Amino acid sequence: MSSDSLVADQTDHPGEEIAVTAAGAIPWRLNSANEDELEVLLIHRPRYDDWSWPKGKIDSGETIPECAVREVEEEIGLVAPLGIPLPPIHYHVAAGLKVVHYWAVDADGAALLPDGREVDSVMWCTPEKAARLLSNPGDVEPLQHLADAHARGELETWPLLVLRHAKAKPRSSWTKAEGDRPLAATGVRQAQAVGRLLRAWKPVRIVTSPWLRCVATIAPYAKAAEVKVKLNESLTEHRHNRSPHKTAAAVEGLFDKQRAVALCTHRPALPTVLKQLAKHMSGRLRDELPDSDPFLAPGEMIVCHVARGGKKKVVAVERFRPFDD
Known part of the structure; x- marks a missing residue:
């Protein structure tokens, strides 16, 4: 949707x-x-x-x-x-x-x-x-x-959101550490829009790559909603390249508390993230996940609705991009 x-x-x-x-x-x-x-x-x-x-x-x-x-x-x-x-x-x-x-x-x-x-x-x-x-x-x-x-027991759910960080400054124009590359001016505006859109599902916790462009993307919502942010190195590009299984484990861990949560990561990690989520879906829902690069546009998010209970079953999937000026 x-x-x-x-x-x-x-x-x-x-x-x-x-x-x-x-x-x-x-x-x-x-x-x-x-x-x-x-x-x-x-x-x-x-x-x-x-x-x-x-x-x-x-x-x-x-x-x-x-x-x-x-x-x-x-x-x-x-x-x-x-x-x-x-x-x-x-x-x-x-x-x-x-x-x-x-x-x-x-x-x-x-x-x-x-x-x-x-x-x-x-x-x-x-x-x-x-x-x-x-x-x-x-x-x-x-x-x-x-x-x-x-x-069917699929009406009581909690949301698990996967977000690609907003538009960052080009790699070609950044000479410092990759983890410090900031959002572009457009990305800063996107982050504000992401913050407004996230309120529709009210995640009570955020797990993100510690790299600046991810943290800056979720900052407006985290500040407004007074939500704690957990930094996870497994969601960075570099750690994902070396240990994709740890990225998958970070995604799997989101199911444990059965509370509304948002994850923010990078484009290269998205195939692993989506593959892990797909394990909790029917074939029909898996077909709704993006399957080709870039998977999500900057600032775009996927919303997985997970049925309450111990089965970790995703029963609905949506995809949204915040308003882009």
């Missing part, structure tokens, strides 16, 4: 340009009295007198995940990381074809504060009841995907 998709990928609208892009989420929780019972949150919009999911149009300079997080907070006061991606829906509006990207979001007992203007009431209900109440029939598809994931 790409943050810069501009053409419909639904068979109903092959090749049609998208005129309006929006994003939102389906908040969910497990019933406090019966934790096996899934509930989802419907919102009522007085302007349209309809039942829907929290969502809204993308702002200029914003990525789609950022839009989803912002809209959920603005409409119902829920501040929470994005969970597994859900199928986008497409339909026509006055401006043309509209696409709405959805994610599952674990409400986890959070208090909800509908804004009162765009959303005047909310309702927790079972997926079956929600399917009957939804005003737009297309909104049923992401709901069904969410319910099916719950039935």
Whole structure:
């Protein structure tokens, strides 16, 4: 799933340009009295007198995940990381074809504060009841995907993010130690954008190559979120060249704590990193991983959603590039 998709990928609208892009989420929780019972949150919009999911149009300079997080907070006061991606829906509006990207979001007992203007009431209900109440029939598809994931034990997840550092100054113009090569001016701006994008998944720990260009890439997020950063030499280019198995081990270690984590490394190490991640995926998901150089653009990231539990199973994969000025 790409943050810069501009053409419909639904068979109903092959090749049609998208005129309006929006994003939102389906908040969910497990019933406090019966934790096996899934509930989802419907919102009522007085302007349209309809039942829907929290969502809204993308702002200029914003990525789609950022839009989803912002809209959920603005409409119902829920501040929470994005969970597994859900199928986008497409339909026509006055401006043309509209696409709405959805994610599952674990409400986890959070208090909800509908804004009162765009959303005047909310309702927790079972997926079956929600399917009957939804005003737009297309909104049923992401709901069904969410319910099916719950039935498979793949709805409760934590994110593992792999990030390539932002654009650095060219090697040809740098005469000092390779580990001290800094970000280019473009890379500094990319790092700020990376920081904003990472907030969509709220990693609570960061593991990075200690080389300056990696540390500078994750610094804006780490500072803003007050997240501890662990430096790991196995993620540098030089150490990877000598001992790729240690790089693979560093990736494998990310699964142990089952907590949201971001890893930042270099292009030459990405094949080893991706190969290790692939061991935890189905063949379908492995096919979604980049398989040719440069694998990721500077500042680009892959988001792996890992099912909670002891199986270390990746159940969804996304790929995003921060807004590039």
